[in-house]
Amino acid sequence: xxxxxxxxxxxxxxxxxxxxxxxxxxxxxxxxxxxxxxxxxxxxxxxxxxxxxxxxxxxxxxxxxxxxxxxxxxxxxxxxxxxxxxxxxxxxxxxxxxxxxxxxxxxxxxxxxxxxxxxxxxxxxxxxxxxxxxxxxxxxxxxxxxxxxxxxxxxxxxxxxxxxxxxxxxxxxxxxxxxxxxxxxxxxxxxxxxxxxxxxxxxxxxxxxxxxxxxxxxxxxxxxxxxxxxxxxxxxxxxxxxxxxxxxxxxxxxxxxxxxxx
Amino acid sequence: xxxxxxxxxxxxxxxxxxxxxxxxxxxxxxxxxxxxxxxxxxxxxxxxxxxxxxxxxxxxxxxxxxxxxxxxxxxxxxxxxxxxxxxxxxxxxxxxxxxxxxxxxxxxxxxxxxxxxxxxxxxxxxxxxxxxxxxxxxxxxxxxxxxxxxxxxxxxxxxxxxxxxxxxxxxxxxxxxxxxxxxxxxxxxxxxxxxxxxxxxxxxxxxxxxxxxxxxxxxxxxxxxxxxxxxxxxxxxxxxxxxxxxxxxxxxxxxxxxxxxxxxxxxxxxxxxxxxxxxxxxxxxxxxxxxxxxxxxxxxxxxxxxxxxxxxxxxxxxxxxxxxxxxxxxxxxxxxxxxxxxxxxxxxxxxxxxxxxxxxxxxxxxxxxxxxxxxxxxxxxxxxxxxxxxxxxxxxxxxxxxxxxxxxxxxxxxxxxxxxxxxxxxxxxxxxxxxxxxxxxxxxxxxxxxxxxxxxxxxxxxxxxxxxxxxxxxxxxxxxxxxx
Numbered sequence: 133x134x135x136x137x138x139x140x141x142x143x144x145x146x147x148x149x150x151x152x153x154x155x156x157x158x159x160x161x162x163x164x165x166x167x168x169x170x171x172x173x174x175x176x177x178x179x180x181x182x183x184x185x186x187x188x189x190x191x192x193x194x195x196x197x198x199x200x201x202x203x204x205x206x207x208x209x210x211x212x213x214x215x216x217x218x219x220x221x222x223x224x225x226x227x228x229x230x231x232x233x234x235x236x237x238x239x240x241x242x243x244x245x246x247x248x249x250x251x252x253x254x255x256x257x258x259x260x261x262x263x264x265x266x267x268x269x270x271x272x273x274x275x276x277x278x279x280x281x282x283x284x285x286x287x288x289x290x291x292x293x294x295x296x297x298x299x300x301x302x303x304x305x306x307x308x309x310x311x312x313x314x315x316x317x318x319x320x321x322x323x324x325x326x327x328x329x330x331x332x333x334x335x336x337x338x339x340x341x342x343x344x345x346x347x348x349x350x351x352x353x354x355x356x357x358x359x360x361x362x363x364x365x366x367x368x369x370x371x372x373x374x375x376x377x378x379x380x381x382x383x384x385x386x387x388x389x390x391x392x393x394x
Numbered sequence: 395x396x397x398x399x400x401x402x403x404x405x406x407x408x409x410x411x412x413x414x415x416x417x418x419x420x421x422x423x424x425x426x427x428x429x430x431x432x433x434x435x436x437x438x439x440x441x442x443x444x445x446x447x448x449x450x451x452x453x454x455x456x457x458x459x460x461x462x463x464x465x466x467x468x469x470x471x472x473x474x475x476x477x478x479x480x481x482x483x484x485x486x487x488x489x490x491x492x493x494x495x496x497x498x499x500x501x502x503x504x505x506x507x508x509x510x511x512x513x514x515x516x517x518x519x520x521x522x523x524x525x526x527x528x529x530x531x532x533x534x535x536x537x538x539x540x541x542x543x544x545x546x547x548x549x550x551x552x553x554x555x556x557x558x559x560x561x562x563x564x565x566x567x568x569x570x571x572x573x574x575x576x577x578x579x580x581x582x583x584x585x586x587x588x589x590x591x592x593x594x595x596x597x598x599x600x601x602x603x604x605x606x607x608x609x610x611x612x613x614x615x616x617x618x619x620x621x622x623x624x625x626x627x628x629x630x631x632x633x634x635x636x637x638x639x640x641x642x643x644x645x646x647x648x649x650x651x652x653x654x655x656x657x658x659x660x661x662x663x664x665x666x667x668x669x670x671x672x673x674x675x676x677x678x679x680x681x682x683x684x685x686x687x688x689x690x691x692x693x694x695x696x697x698x699x700x701x702x703x704x705x706x707x708x709x710x711x712x713x714x715x716x717x718x719x720x721x722x723x724x725x726x727x728x729x730x731x732x733x734x735x736x737x738x739x740x741x742x743x744x745x746x747x748x749x750x751x752x753x754x755x756x757x758x759x760x761x762x763x764x765x766x767x768x769x770x771x772x773x774x775x776x777x778x779x780x781x782x783x784x785x786x787x788x789x790x791x792x793x794x795x796x797x798x799x800x801x802x803x804x805x806x807x808x809x810x811x812x813x814x815x816x817x818x819x820x821x822x823x824x825x826x827x828x829x830x831x832x833x834x835x836x837x838x839x840x841x842x843x844x845x846x847x848x849x850x851x852x853x854x855x856x857x858x859x860x861x862x863x864x865x866x867x868x869x870x871x872x873x874x875x876x877x878x
Binding site for chain 1: 403406407410719720722723724756757758759760761762763765766779781782783784785786787795799800802803805806807809812813816819820831832834838839840841842844845846847848849851852853854855856857859860861
């Protein structure tokens with residue numbers, strides 16, 4: 133690669149999200165690889181932790197601001213911030229500017245970051261293009277539209293088109309693909325019983341599609357769905373869309389037994 | 395109405411295990427929302443109408459005093475009386491006053507959520523006046539001694555068999571052999587009971603979907619026509635409505651009507667839309683001799699100018715309930731007071747106090763479906779979050795949740811500390827979870843693990859792995875794999 137092309141490559145700060153960071157690093161690697169295949173230079177600021185959504189939704193405004201300032205400072209130097217989560221990207225894009233509405237300097241910085249913040253499938257569809265295709269993937273899948281991505285960022289067709297284009301997968305749509313799975317961050321712990329009722333409705337809809345794999349763009353929902361499927365003994369697999377797009381299907385699906393490295 | 399909103403968790407737990415309720419909720423979930431979607435699709439300007447409706451209400455709320463005074467003038471000009479009431483007590487007393495002056499023994503009522511709010515039925519009964527609900531759903535729950543579980547479909551929690559049992563128990567004149575196995579038969583049975591009540595009532599009480607400042611009219615929307623019999627047959631008509639129901643003109647009212655029924659039930663228009671403008675005029679053949687409007691505040695004016703003002707745009711269509719996955723899981727009674735669903739979770743703390751309804755704003759995933767369908771574009775998730783902020787910042791009390799959040803925030807704000815702590819926790823979890831690949835129990839996460847497994851981590855955090863340059867080897871491995 134010549135230096136000129138190298139310089140032209142947009143630099144993406146990968147906001148990996150706290151859930152991927154701790155519980156599913158594969159999604160982080162898959163995202164980085166996808167961004168590279170789309171011609172971006174990927175950097176991972178080591179100062180990133182969480183977008184602050186748990187604090188924000190708990191009503192802790194001052195704490196949310198402190199966390200948001202860390203994210204803004206860590207990422208404002210890049211051409212883009214990309215996150216493999218509609219929920220975290222939505223937090224940064226839609227809510228950061230609101231949080232700082234009374235602090236002009238930070239509001240401006242939050243708005244500047246918001247403009248260049250994207251959820252992964254949104255970014256791969258709208259800002260860059262990805263031509264590499266993975267070897268034919270023979271899975272039947274259904275897609276769960278995570279709430280924030282769908283309603284805050286209008287992510288609906290992007291993941292479906294990418295799956296078809298990159299992996300040759302066409303989806304079996306659930307009738308209630310847009311229905312909340314009952315995760316809701318701290319909600320699923322504080323109101324575990326209601327959350328269980330909601331995830332049961334969700335998995336009934338997913339199973340009715342006859343697909344063998346559930347895909348989605350938000351690890352929160354996917355952990356919730358996979359956790360319930362495992363508990364009720366379902367064989368359905370759950371994966372983040374990035375894993376499928378990158379072709380790393382030999383990594384066990386969420387909560388399926390991992391091969392222990394010797 | 396007495397509140398049991400503080401028992402939300404217990405009520406929700408019971409609701410989840412009520413087979414009749416769950417069956418009823420299963421039907422509700424798709425029915426109303428599909429119909430709304432179809433109705434919106436059939437009207438290309440629907441989204442624009444929502445904007446227009448919002449603009450009308452925002453304008454009213456900025457000029458509420460002006461429109462209320464104008465409405466009052468018009469009501470008086472039309473021969474009616476308007477009674478300003480600050481709270482439920484004042485409204486109850488005023489209504490009783492009017493009934494006593496008329497020497498009323500029975501009062502027919504059409505569906506009114508404000509009636510529930512001020513618990514007018516219990517109050518009238520205590521004062522030896524018999525209130526009779528005439529909306530079929532309200533009639534059924536009145537017989538059963540229940541409260542509405544949905545703002546537009548009060549008996550939605552019941553199935554036909556339960557209604558039949560209620561009628562057989564309460565209608566003493568009902569012949570045992572008579573069949574009540576179809577909705578039509580149930581309706582006929584209720585109608586046969588109600589017909590005389592309509593004719594004999596001394597006073598009719600209705601709610602109002604809107605008040606029109608231009609004309610002094612009150613607008614009523616129903617599907618059964620019972621409201622019309624309630625306000626035309628008795629000698630006295632009392633309308634109970636809260637301040638925020640006022641709109642400037644007839645045209646504004648029709649703009650809002652265009653989104654109301656579509657959002658509520660997916661109908662273009664409700665079956666009956668009635669404009670009541672004062673008592674019977676000299677040339678009128680029907681109508682009441684007296685027309686009273688009880689204009690109730692009951693906490694609304696405190697929301698004006700507050701961060702919750704947007705809530706006053708609500709037109710009580712019920713769309714947010716119909717689309718709420720939490721409501722669909724637990725039904726309306728679990729919310730513990732008059733209202734339910736997302737609008738209830740915002741409004742109840744405002745009307746009875748956050749300390750008495752602390753669970754309601756929290757029992758939501760903030761999925762945003764309510765805001766997406768609200769015809770008045772009320773930012774319901776944002777308002778729920780605003781209550782949470784009040785809770786978090788307003789109380790000195792340190793709950794376990796608050797302490798844990800504070801600890802977590804301390805780590806999140808300090809990336810190095812965070813990384814170290816996370817890697818430590820992941821290491822421990824990996825050791826314990828290695829065999830099974832997941833956890834069925836974790837400390838402080840019973841809410842999750844009671845019904846879901848939690849994955850065992852696969853190693854240190856992504857960021858730590860990236861820092862060590864593990865990406866390159868992974869990439870090479872993946873590329874090799876692709877070449878094969």
